[in-house]
Amino acid sequence: MSKNLLSSILFFIPFLRKGTFCNGLLLLFTLFYVPQFATAASAIKINNNIYMAQGSSNISSNTFMVITNQGAVIIDTSSPAAAPQHYEMLKAVSSAPIRYIIITHGHGDHTGGIDLWKESGTQVIAQNNLIEFLDYQTRLKGFFAVRNAKQAGQPIPVISNPNPGNFAGQNPADILFDKKYQFTLGELTFQLFSTPGETPDHLSVWIPELQAAFVGDNFYNSFPNIYSLRGTKPRWALDYVQSLNKVLSWKPRLMLPSHGMPVSGNATITQKLTQYQNAILYVHDAVVAGMNAGTDVFTLMNSIQLPPDLYVGEAYGRVSWSIRGIYEGYAGWFDANPSSMYSDPPQVALSELVSLASGVDNVIQRAQEILLSSEDAVLALHLADAVLAADGNNIGGWTVRRDALVKLKSLSTNGIEKNWLQSGIDEANAKLNSP
Numbered sequence: 001m002s003k004n005l006l007s008s009i010l011f012f013i014p015f016l017r018k019g020t021f022c023n024g025l026l027l028l029f030t031l032f033y034v035p036q037f038a039t040a041a042s043a044i045k046i047n048n049n050i051y052m053a054q055g056s057s058n059i060s061s062n063t064f065m066v067i068t069n070q071g072a073v074i075i076d077t078s079s080p081a082a083a084p085q086h087y088e089m090l091k092a093v094s095s096a097p098i099r100y101i102i103i104t105h106g107h108g109d110h111t112g113g114i115d116l117w118k119e120s121g122t123q124v125i126a127q128n129n130l131i132e133f134l135d136y137q138t139r140l141k142g143f144f145a146v147r148n149a150k151q152a153g154q155p156i157p158v159i160s161n162p163n164p165g166n167f168a169g170q171n172p173a174d175i176l177f178d179k180k181y182q183f184t185l186g187e188l189t190f191q192l193f194s195t196p197g198e199t200p201d202h203l204s205v206w207i208p209e210l211q212a213a214f215v216g217d218n219f220y221n222s223f224p225n226i227y228s229l230r231g232t233k234p235r236w237a238l239d240y241v242q243s244l245n246k247v248l249s250w251k252p253r254l255m256l257p258s259h260g261m262p263v264s265g266n267a268t269i270t271q272k273l274t275q276y277q278n279a280i281l282y283v284h285d286a287v288v289a290g291m292n293a294g295t296d297v298f299t300l301m302n303s304i305q306l307p308p309d310l311y312v313g314e315a316y317g318r319v320s321w322s323i324r325g326i327y328e329g330y331a332g333w334f335d336a337n338p339s340s341m342y343s344d345p346p347q348v349a350l351s352e353l354v355s356l357a358s359g360v361d362n363v364i365q366r367a368q369e370i371l372l373s374s375e376d377a378v379l380a381l382h383l384a385d386a387v388l389a390a391d392g393n394n395i396g397g398w399t400v401r402r403d404a405l406v407k408l409k410s411l412s413t414n415g416i417e418k419n420w421l422q423s424g425i426d427e428a429n430a431k432l433n434s435p
């Protein structure tokens with residue numbers, strides 16, 4: 001039995017016991033026969049008010065529909081690619097008018113279906129910082145188009161207007177708030193709180209009558225991406241900790257993240273959120289201690305590890321990336337080495353060193369030996385970089401670079417790392433196959 005399948009079944013057991021999931025047994029039976037990575041073909045009933053269209057992966061969020069006797073509220077709208085299917089699945093559950101759309105934050109995998117869901121009279125709610133966050137993403141449209149595609153393992157799109165201006169984001173919100181916003185619809189109260197973490201505009205939703213907390217991307221089944229490799233402003237570790245504290249203070253019995261499955265039971269939710277925030281705090285405090293002791297960032301990346309009781313997995317965020325993200329979030333790019341003040345990159349010296357090593361062939365041979373002997377493939381990759389610094393068209397250099405990337409990909413268990421390695425493999429293959 002796969003771990004995913006087991007966790008899906010464990011999630012539904014409390015609902016089966018309470019009898020609120022009347023066709024749960026049928027669903028439980030069906031779950032045994034869905035492939036490991038398949039998502040549900042129809043909306044999942046969480047309780048009498050909440051339904052979920054499940055996102056397929058990290059690139060499309062879940063869409064939630066909360067149904068009241070005065071209309072429905074949509075929480076997150078998934079990606080442009082997934083939104084039409086989510087819309088169809090949830091509209092099949094209820095045709096109630098959509099009174100509000102709540103956006104947990106301004107990432108494209110959450111905002112992609114806003115236009116689809118918006119009806120006359122629908123109000124879109126977001127946190128104030130959404131405006132600057134959308135401006136920032138739009139300001140760097142060309143940059144992010146390439147980096148997002150590489151990180152997601154997608155083809156690189158052709159961008160017609162990569163530089164739309166400094167303040168060109170399109171604000172979808174009718175209502176913006178700073179710290180807290182509350183409204184009542186039918187029998188339910190919706191309390192929205194600013195909970196920065198994954199993004200500065202991140203919000204979480206608390207429905208006290210259902211004891212339900214919607215936590216967006218501030219919790220998922222992996223260490224968080226405190227630094228995202230596609231490029232991001234600092235995501236402050238202490239913001240995550242405080243935001244998760246706020247959710248814990250509500251004592252939720254149901255937690256609904258925007259990626260992955262809901263979690264039920266206050267004891268389980270408390271255990272998961274406490275472990276998660278303690279893992280973030282552990283890494284943060286270790287980086288801060290290292291910075292104050294004068295330790296360099298690479299030593300910290302190699303030495304700080306989560307203790308076993310705080311290990312929350314690294315299938316999405318990697319602890320080492322977050323260590324560097326926290327360090328450079330606080331300190332910026334200068335590493336206190338005077339040579340870093342100048343615009344000549346380290347590759348200038350690498351090129352010189354390669355010629356001192358009697359040319360590229362010796363370096364290529366050493367990199368190949370390292371790969372064949374199953375030593376550190378990262379070292380082989382750096383040697384390939386040195387060869388290409390000396391001769392950017394060297395076939396042997398590109399070949400050993402590709403082989404090192406393939407080796408690293410075969411060893412990786414992190415989806416983002418694999419996608420970036422594949423983008424390097426594609427680049428090397430394109431170079432090797434060009435006339």
Ligand SMILES: [Zn+2]
Nearest residue numbers: 061107109217
């Ligand atoms: Zn997301």
